[in-house]
Amino acid sequence: MDGPTKGLQTITLLSQDARLKGRPKLCSDCGFCDTSMRPLMAQSCVFVENRTAAIEQRVHGRARATADEQLFGVCRQVLAARLREPNPHAQWSGITTRLGALLLERGLADAVITTRAVPGTRFAPQPFLARTPAEVIGSAGNKPCLAPGLSLLDEVRAAGVRKLAVIGVGCQVHALRAAQAELGLDELYVVGIPCSDNVAYPDLQNFLSIVSRSPATVVHFEFMQDFSVHLRHEDGHLEKVNFIDIPMVRLGDVFPSACLACFDYANTLADITFGYMGAPFGWQWVMVRNARGEALLDLVRPLLEFRELLDAGDRRTAVASYLAGLASPRRRPPAPVRKLIAAMMRWRGPKGLEFARSVIEMKMLRNLQYVRSRFGRMEARVVPAHVYAALEPYGPAYAQAFGRALEPRTENQEPTQRPALGAEPR
Ligand SMILES: Cc1cc2nc3c(=O)[nH]c(=O)nc-3n(C[C@H](O)[C@H](O)[C@H](O)COP(=O)(O)OP(=O)(O)OC[C@H]3O[C@@H](n4cnc5c(N)ncnc54)[C@H](O)[C@@H]3O)c2cc1C
Ligand code: SF4
Ligand code: SF4
Structure with missing residues (x-):
C-alpha cells in the first residue's frame, strides 16, 4: 500500500484512480492510512470490518432500539433547527462550523479538524487543523468530494493538541472512533455530517458539466428534498434539475466502490449529526446521539431557532x-x-x-x-x-x-463463510 505520501495541497485534485492506487479495493481515502496510525488500519477501517454495533455500545451506551434508529442511528433527540443569523457561505445555516468555532472560543477544544477549499477552487476539499474560530467559520460550505481529513492526526499529535474536535463524514468517524483510545487525547468532540455517493474532484467537475448549463459559475449545490438538484450560480440565480433527468449513463462509474459499500449515511458514530435531508426545506436536521452531543447542542442552542419536524x-x-x-x-x-x-x-x-x-x-x-x-x-x-x-x-x-433471501446466508452456507481477517482479497 502507498503512503503516507500524498501532500494535502494536491491530493484532492487527483482522479479517483490516482488517489486510490495501491490502496485496498474498498477505500474512501479517509486519511487514516496517511498517518503513523496506519498499522491500526485493520482494526479501524470500516471497509475491513464494520464495527458500528460495538462502537455504538461504547460511545452511545446502547444499541439501536427502534425502527427509525435502524436507519438514523442511536438518537436521544431529533430536531429541526437553524442559526438565527445564518452564515451566507455555509452549506445550510452554518450550525456545524459555528459549533466548531464555539468549542475554540470557550477553550473546550484546542483545535478543530475541518475542511476548506483548495486555493483557487470552490469545491476541492483541503482538510486542515483550525486553531481559531475565524478559521473554522472560514471552512463553511461543502466541498463534496473525498477528503482525507484523518491525515491530520499526526499533526494533531505533533502540535500537542489534547482537546480535539473533528468535523467529518461517516467513514472518517468510524476509523477515528475505532482508534480513539490510541489517540492520547483528553477530550474528543465528534461533529458529524451525513454523506453518501461521494466522488473524486475531477468526477465532481464532470458531474457539474453534465447537469448544469453553466458549470463554472456554480457556487453552491445540493440534492434537495423536492427530488431535484438545486445549483446556485455566482449571479444568484437558481438552476433546478430533477433527479430523474440526471443522465446517470453519461456519468459512468463515478462513485468509488467504497461509497457504494458504505452504510452510514447518517454518520451514526458522531456525538451529534447536522444534516438537512430529514428537515423541512431551509432547516437543518439535528440528531443528538449521546450526553456529549447534548452538551454540544446546549453550547450552540442560544444561537438557534427550532421548529417541528415534518413527517x-x-x-x-x-x-x-x-x-x-x-x-x-x-x-x-x-x-x-x-x-x-x-x-x-x-x-x-x-x-x-x-x-x-x-x-x-x-x-x-x-x-x-x-x-x-x-x-x-x-x-x-x-x-x-x-x-x-x-x-x-x-x-x-x-x-x-x-431470488435470494435478504438476510445473509448462515455461517455454514456457501458463499458467505466468514473469512479470517486478512484472508479476503481486497
Ligand atoms: C459529500 C457530502 C455529502 C453530503 N450528503 C448529505 C446528504 O445526503 N444528506 C444530508 O442530510 N446531508 C448531507 N451532507 C451534509 C450537508 O450537506 C451539510 O454539510 C451539513 O448539513 C452541515 O451544514 P452546515 O450549514 O451546518 O455546515 P457548514 O457550517 O457550512 O460546515 C460544513 C462543514 O462540512 C465540512 N466539509 C465540507 N466538505 C467536506 C468533505 N468533503 N468531507 C468532510 N467534511 C467536509 C467542512 O469542514 C465544514 O466543517 C453532505 C455533506 C458532504 C460533504
Ligand atoms: S478508508 Fe481510510 S482506513 Fe480504510 S484503507 Fe482507506 S485510508 Fe485506510
Ligand atoms: S459515502 Fe460513505 S465512504 Fe463515501 S465518503 Fe461518504 S461516508 Fe465515506
Missing part, C-alpha cells in the same frame, strides 16, 4: 418499486414522462423524516446489492447487522426480485 407520506411503495428496478433496470422514460413523474414525486412523495427514511433505505438496498454482486465474500464484514433489520419490511419483495 408525511408513505415511502414503502416507492422504495419497493426502486427495489424492483434494481433487480431489473428499466429504460429511462422520455422527457415528458420524466417531467410528469417528477411532478408526481413532488406532489405525492414522502416528506420530511419519511423522505429521509426512503433515501436511506434506497441507499442501503443499492449498496447491499453492490456488495453482494462485486464483493460478495466481504458481506459479513462490511454490511452491519442493522442494515438487515432496517430492510426487513422489504424481505418478501427482495426475495421475489433477486
Whole structure:
C-alpha cells in the first residue's frame, strides 16, 4: 500500500484512480492510512470490518432500539433547527462550523479538524487543523468530494493538541472512533455530517458539466428534498434539475466502490449529526446521539431557532418499486414522462423524516446489492447487522426480485463463510 505520501495541497485534485492506487479495493481515502496510525488500519477501517454495533455500545451506551434508529442511528433527540443569523457561505445555516468555532472560543477544544477549499477552487476539499474560530467559520460550505481529513492526526499529535474536535463524514468517524483510545487525547468532540455517493474532484467537475448549463459559475449545490438538484450560480440565480433527468449513463462509474459499500449515511458514530435531508426545506436536521452531543447542542442552542419536524407520506411503495428496478433496470422514460413523474414525486412523495427514511433505505438496498454482486465474500464484514433489520419490511419483495433471501446466508452456507481477517482479497 502507498503512503503516507500524498501532500494535502494536491491530493484532492487527483482522479479517483490516482488517489486510490495501491490502496485496498474498498477505500474512501479517509486519511487514516496517511498517518503513523496506519498499522491500526485493520482494526479501524470500516471497509475491513464494520464495527458500528460495538462502537455504538461504547460511545452511545446502547444499541439501536427502534425502527427509525435502524436507519438514523442511536438518537436521544431529533430536531429541526437553524442559526438565527445564518452564515451566507455555509452549506445550510452554518450550525456545524459555528459549533466548531464555539468549542475554540470557550477553550473546550484546542483545535478543530475541518475542511476548506483548495486555493483557487470552490469545491476541492483541503482538510486542515483550525486553531481559531475565524478559521473554522472560514471552512463553511461543502466541498463534496473525498477528503482525507484523518491525515491530520499526526499533526494533531505533533502540535500537542489534547482537546480535539473533528468535523467529518461517516467513514472518517468510524476509523477515528475505532482508534480513539490510541489517540492520547483528553477530550474528543465528534461533529458529524451525513454523506453518501461521494466522488473524486475531477468526477465532481464532470458531474457539474453534465447537469448544469453553466458549470463554472456554480457556487453552491445540493440534492434537495423536492427530488431535484438545486445549483446556485455566482449571479444568484437558481438552476433546478430533477433527479430523474440526471443522465446517470453519461456519468459512468463515478462513485468509488467504497461509497457504494458504505452504510452510514447518517454518520451514526458522531456525538451529534447536522444534516438537512430529514428537515423541512431551509432547516437543518439535528440528531443528538449521546450526553456529549447534548452538551454540544446546549453550547450552540442560544444561537438557534427550532421548529417541528415534518413527517408525511408513505415511502414503502416507492422504495419497493426502486427495489424492483434494481433487480431489473428499466429504460429511462422520455422527457415528458420524466417531467410528469417528477411532478408526481413532488406532489405525492414522502416528506420530511419519511423522505429521509426512503433515501436511506434506497441507499442501503443499492449498496447491499453492490456488495453482494462485486464483493460478495466481504458481506459479513462490511454490511452491519442493522442494515438487515432496517430492510426487513422489504424481505418478501427482495426475495421475489433477486431470488435470494435478504438476510445473509448462515455461517455454514456457501458463499458467505466468514473469512479470517486478512484472508479476503481486497
Ligand atoms: C459529500 C457530502 C455529502 C453530503 N450528503 C448529505 C446528504 O445526503 N444528506 C444530508 O442530510 N446531508 C448531507 N451532507 C451534509 C450537508 O450537506 C451539510 O454539510 C451539513 O448539513 C452541515 O451544514 P452546515 O450549514 O451546518 O455546515 P457548514 O457550517 O457550512 O460546515 C460544513 C462543514 O462540512 C465540512 N466539509 C465540507 N466538505 C467536506 C468533505 N468533503 N468531507 C468532510 N467534511 C467536509 C467542512 O469542514 C465544514 O466543517 C453532505 C455533506 C458532504 C460533504
Ligand atoms: S478508508 Fe481510510 S482506513 Fe480504510 S484503507 Fe482507506 S485510508 Fe485506510
Ligand atoms: S459515502 Fe460513505 S465512504 Fe463515501 S465518503 Fe461518504 S461516508 Fe465515506
